Amino acid sequence: MKYKVREDGNVTIIDLSGKLMGGYDADVFRDLVHELIEKGRKKIVVNLAGIKWINSTGVGILITGYTTLRKNKGDLKLLNVSKKIESILYVTKLNLIFECFDDEHEATGSYTRG
Amino acid sequence: MKYKVREDGNVTIIDLSGKLMGGYDADVFRDLVHELIEKGRKKIVVNLAGIKWINSTGVGILITGYTTLRKNKGDLKLLNVSKKIESILYVTKLNLIFECFDDEHEATGSYTRG
Amino acid sequence: MAEETFVLEFPSSYKWLNMIDLMCTEITAGMDFGRNALNEISISVIEACTNALEHGNKCCPDRSVMVVFRRLEDRIVIEVTDCGEGFDFADYLQHIPDPSDIHKKRGRGIFIMKAMMDTLKYEKVEKGGMKVILKKMTDRGGEEGDE
């Protein structure tokens, strides 16, 4: 997994790319989320467009990020969820947890509207 | 292997796609060349842009087409030769036989100039 | 058409999972599966291989994971074998934790395989490791004659 962090107003966009799975990726993503929370940037959109693939552990990484942010009065929303990721979210019912968007403006806009 | 036949003036362009290798493909390509010769269309450009890959037998198919056309006072030139195909042609010295082009207009133009 | 069998052995590292994915895609191409079903097979194979290399082989690079694909007219059967200690699958399969529990980091792999494939079975192999057997019927194959 690789990532880039961008800002759009008070929303932070994390562009993930490569493979999202257990082990090392989990630590990297957890540290990133903590760092952003410390900076007061708690409105996160995770852009999955560059994710080649993901497994259940990768979804676990996202859900851990989500719970951490929610505890800190922030949120984590998903952008560009592929069919594969969607079906993992669907069978695990995590689709009911994550807000998902296909359009970046809609994703960031959902925070300012909210 | 799949193919489409197009005409540009008196030059015939064969767009090949998929995999070019022995067996069935050899028969299909031989029949196609014979058919074109019978129609009097002997100036051929084989466009390899859509070829996912090729092996030495595939190159053999092209060289057989070439010799058949030359015997009938025609020619067979190659368009969009990938790096992989190029290196097969290179080690077998068949690059000295085939005229290769990266640009379709140049390939067809080479016949009208000649 | 008779059964077509493919065997792959690879070292226990995450970095080869993409290769398994590509292989799975090539093998299942042209079978009577819809796009969703193909995704489900590929996701399940990755989950099975992840468990094998991680829980089974403890990511030890000189232990390999073996994957067998059996491609039949009406179904695909995939067996993934590791050389680990095994686990109490009978017990686990009876008490699979709720995958929608957001406080759990892990523990969704077996649930996903079970939900996405028609059959999920575990066996202990002689040498000690686990073999997980996944099966999915094609659209034509229907649901009949399982187990």
Place this chain on the structure above:
Amino acid sequence: MAEETFVLEFPSSYKWLNMIDLMCTEITAGMDFGRNALNEISISVIEACTNALEHGNKCCPDRSVMVVFRRLEDRIVIEVTDCGEGFDFADYLQHIPDPSDIHKKRGRGIFIMKAMMDTLKYEKVEKGGMKVILKKMTDRGGEEGDE
């Protein structure tokens, strides 16, 4: 890093050659090979597998081809084994026909492998078939200590 070994068995049909190509690309990725060398390896593996399934296994779908990839720091070694009758490779290797002969439809595979890899060796396996062993040193590995 120690040797990483991959084993693949697949049915004798041309349609699986693309899968071998993908696998070869994944395995050699990240090794110290330039783009040309990677192409040469992939072309050679395809030639070896084509010969194995065609001349060795006579395209019989229930005979399989076995490919072993050994990925080392300084080289890749690839062994392709079939279950055919074998052939007189010693004689053939001494009289490889001219590959630039435009009147020949076929007969360029072995020449290509020999030209593109650092070592090409043939062995007869016990059960009767042929094993061809291909080796290529990485850019760092250099040319030394061969055979």
